[in-house]
Amino acid sequence: MVYQATASAPVNIACIKYWGKRDTKLILPTNDSLSVTLDQDHLRSTTTSRADPSFTKDRLWLNGTEEEIKPNGRTATCIAEMKRLRADLEAEKPNEPKLSQFYVHIASKNNFPTAAGLASSASGFAALVKSLASLYQLPSTPSELSLIARQGSGSACRSLFGGFVAWEMGSSPDGSDSLAVEIAPREHWPEIHALICVVSDDKKGTSSTSGMQRTVETSTLLQHRIKHVVPERMKVISEAIKKRDFNTFAKITMQDSNQFHAVALDTDPPIFYMNDVSRAIISLIVEYNRVSVDAGGPLKAAYTYDAGPNAVIYTLKENVKEIVELVVNYFPQANQFKDPFGLFGSDGVQGNVVT
Ligand code: ADP
Numbered sequence: 001m002v003y004q005a006t007a008s009a010p011v012n013i014a015c016i017k018y019w020g021k022r023d024t025k026l027i028l029p030t031n032d033s034l035s036v037t038l039d040q041d042h043l044r045s046t047t048t049s050r051a052d053p054s055f056t057k058d059r060l061w062l063n064g065t066e067e068e069i070k071p072n073g074r075t076a077t078c079i080a081e082m083k084r085l086r087a088d089l090e091a092e093k094p095n096e097p098k099l100s101q102f103y104v105h106i107a108s109k110n111n112f113p114t115a116a117g118l119a120s121s122a123s124g125f126a127a128l129v130k131s132l133a134s135l136y137q138l139p140s141t142p143s144e145l146s147l148i149a150r151q152g153s154g155s156a157c158r159s160l161f162g163g164f165v166a167w168e169m170g171s172s173p174d175g176s177d178s179l180a181v182e183i184a185p186r187e188h189w190p191e192i193h194a195l196i197c198v199v200s201d202d203k204k205g206t207s208s209t210s211g212m213q214r215t216v217e218t219s220t221l222l223q224h225r226i227k228h229v230v231p232e233r234m235k236v237i238s239e240a241i242k243k244r245d246f247n248t249f250a251k252i253t254m255q256d257s258n259q260f261h262a263v264a265l266d267t268d269p270p271i272f273y274m275n276d277v278s279r280a281i282i283s284l285i286v287e288y289n290r291v292s293v294d295a296g297g298p299l300k301a302a303y304t305y306d307a308g309p310n311a312v313i314y315t316l317k318e319n320v321k322e323i324v325e326l327v328v329n330y331f332p333q334a335n336q337f338k339d340p341f342g343l344f345g346s347d348g349v350q351g352n353v354v355t
């Protein structure tokens with residue numbers, strides 16, 4: 001009998017950024033966050049898990065290379081938590097095979113650059129937890145699984161849902177209320193699209209984990225942000241999503257990206273995630289919006305950057321073609337590097353490769 005299951009999860013890109021932990025072991029954040037889960041197949045992790053009595057330890061392969069599972073590390077925690085849920089199920093149903101007692105082998109693949117600021121840890125740990133939930137036939141809801149994915153990588157908890165998702169920071173010291181909830185399903189606002197501009201696929205110099213820890217330890221601006229800025233922004237952007245108000249959504253998304261990168265700069269020593277090309281893309285979007293606003297129209301596009309130089313541009317479907325043309329026009333190299341990662345959407349929705 002082969003006990004094996006495969007699952008996949010897409011990345012999510014935050015509009016209100018998670019940056020800072022109040023508990024580094026349980027991965028409890030210093031603020032709420034909110035993201036959009038991408039729904040095309042371009043940025044996704046696919047993970048297969050197998051349990052077998054002949055295995056002698058838990059093992060993980062990432063993109064074909066074996067990665068060490070550190071004792072008490074994040075991957076080990078996720079596996080242990082999933083085995084615990086399986087053991088509960090086996091206690092209730094004594095006829096089920098005792099999979100919780102077998103070691104697992106897990107193989108995962110990302111179809112986009114890993115650790116380059118395109119949220120691979122989010123799709124990666126979401127897919128890992130989903131594949132184990134399927135292997136163990138668990139009845140868990142996405143919010144319950146988000147509690148476990150969160151302990152792999154904070155941003156992963158939001159990839160258990162599609163559409164518009166909040167990660168509520170919670171207040172319980174054991175983390176039992178720090179989970180992802182759906183704000184609105186994808187179908188609520190199908191006109192919204194994300195364009196991914198890959199500025200660099202290099203592994204980032206400072207991982208999200210170590211960068212945000214340094215920020216918590218040294219930045220005074222972070223304290224202002226978590227107390228006085230994020231709570232109000234969460235309310236306003238959630239309302240904007242419910243009302244499909246793109247102008248407000250765009251304004252807050254850009255403000256929050258800016259403040260996240262300001263907080264990175266306020267860290268000692270400072271962290272620079274954006275580069276000159278990232279900043280040039282910001283100028284392009286600012287100018288694009290200015291033309292619309294000067295003519296009495298709304299904001300038409302919103303840039304946002306995670307912990308890396310790569311741009312994500314949120315816009316409405318009616319503007320996608322125009323923005324892709326604009327980017328290709330200003331960054332002609334984009335043409336020469338057509339789609340090395342398969343990021344071009346079939347309908348031109350996601351993906352323009354800028355280098
Ligand atoms: P990113 O911006 O890509 O999320 P991070 O620094 O947050 O970068 O995390 C990158 C790390 O996430 C990788 O070094 C690896 O440990 C983990 N990771 C990425 N993809 C996967 C995956 N598919 N399965 C398991 N872990 C993954």
Ligand code: DP6
Binds near residue numbers: 018122208307
């Ligand atoms: C800038 O979730 O990668 O993308 O919890 O330490 O694994 P760890 O960090 P991670 O941080 C993501 C930071 C961000 C913003 C966001 O996704 O909310």
Ligand code: CO
Binds near residue numbers: 153208
């Ligand atoms: Co990450």
